Amino acid sequence: MKVLDLIASSVLTITLQAWSPSAQAALDIQHWTTAQGTEVYFVENHDLPIVDVSVNFPAGQAHDTVETSGVAALTHYLMTLGAGGLNEETITNRFADIGAILGGSFDADRASFKLRTLTSEQEKALETFTTLLHRPDFPAVVLEREKSRVIAGIQEAEIEPDSIAKKTFMQAVYGMHPYSQDESGEVATIQSAQTADLRTFYEQHYAAKSAVIAMMGDLSVAQAHAIAEKLSDGLPQTHAVPPIAPVKPLRAPVMKQLPHPATQAHILLGQPGNKRGDPDFFPLYVGNYILGGGGFVSRLTEEVREKRGLAYTVYSYFMPMAELGPFQIGLQTKKEQAQEALQLVNATVRQFVEKGVTAQELQAAKDNLIGGFPLRIDSNNKILEYLNVIGFYKLPLDYLDSFNDNVRKVTAQQIHDAFQRRVQPENFVTVIVGAEE
Secondary structure (H helix, E strand, C coil): CCHHHHHHHHHHHHHHHHHCCCCCCCCCCEEEECCCCCEEEEEECCCCCEEEEEEEECCCHHHCCCCCCCHHHHHHHHCCCEECCEEHHHHHHHHHHCCCEEEEEECCCCEEEEEEEEHHHHHHHHHHHHHHHHCECCCHHHHHHHHHHHHHHHHHHCCCHHHHHHHHHHHHHHCCCHHHCCCCCCHHHHHHCCHHHHHHHHHHHCCCCCCEEEEEECCCHHHHHHHHHHHHHCCCCCCCCCCCCCCCCCCCCEEEEECCCCCEEEEEEEEECCECCCCCHHHHHHHHHHHHHCHHHCHHHHHHHHCCCCCCCEEEEECCECCCCEEEEEEEEEHHHHHHHHHHHHHHHHHHHHHCCCHHHHHHHHHHHHHHHHHHHCCHHHHHHHHHHHHHCCCCCCCCCCHHHHHHHCCHHHHHHHHHHHCCHHHCEEEEECCCC
């Protein structure tokens, strides 16, 4: 086990309780902009000798075109496999030798890179981390190898019912909008991708003016400023990335029934939901906990699983993004009872939208959400991810400090009004993979 892992496992769970709302009056998020135009969000915390750094870019799959689908993901991944003349083995060893951890994430909106390092090793770790961000090589041999791996994954996903349902659902909900594109791309576009395509995507989407840096941990403000300037300075100095196009609402229902040899029918239904910073966020968040986000205490679970045994799990969620992310309901059930389960889900949702929630449901939801909130910010990693979201989506700096108050303020009427405005069951996309033939 790495030194860093030992520290994290033995100390982190104890010392970071200082970040819980009961022990910390406010999370002091410091915000500034580098000389190159990169926004920075920093929380100073000297409880552990650990530094967490993340750099986020508007370079997710929605920034691909139809012709280059998959290039965004390839660009993000290959940036960690060769840079500044260093090959992937050397990069891996450089981080491993000092107990540092390289990570990151990739979704429709953003691509990010994350570094966790001991304070004593931060200079060495940041040197390699900066090289990856500033001087990616995109080696042709590595690209060809990864193209083969990605294509194999796409082909495998084409026979998996979960993957088929997800892809069909997103395409039906979003049509020609970039959110409809699959993260991995298509076989034809991956086959045609060249090193020049990745380099062009990097130059256009990894610009300093579009980047957001988040830092958390054992740093002074002066050290954080110096690190941010260094990270920002070597990024492409091109124009800021334009925003993603707005999502159009659905105007009519869509039904997709796809045969599949699986014994269970995989069902997804929903529509475009909400986006980050949406004024309806908290009413939808609390309301969805009651509808299908609260596990065994949700209405969908009560009606579909507990009362009738039609599915082991059934859920719903809103996934806010830069533009309207999906509102999705999902379940699996026996093929022969798919239509019965679907009708019940639709009836439950319609009743919820029409009649709203009870006072008892609302209070129970608030108690659970507020009571569980400390677990959402009980580690540096979790706080760092919130800094990423706050910075990338331009949320208020007091977003975390005011979170519980905003949940507490939600009324039954607000939930009813928000769902009436934002959820139209009559226009749902419905996908059944494993429908009876």
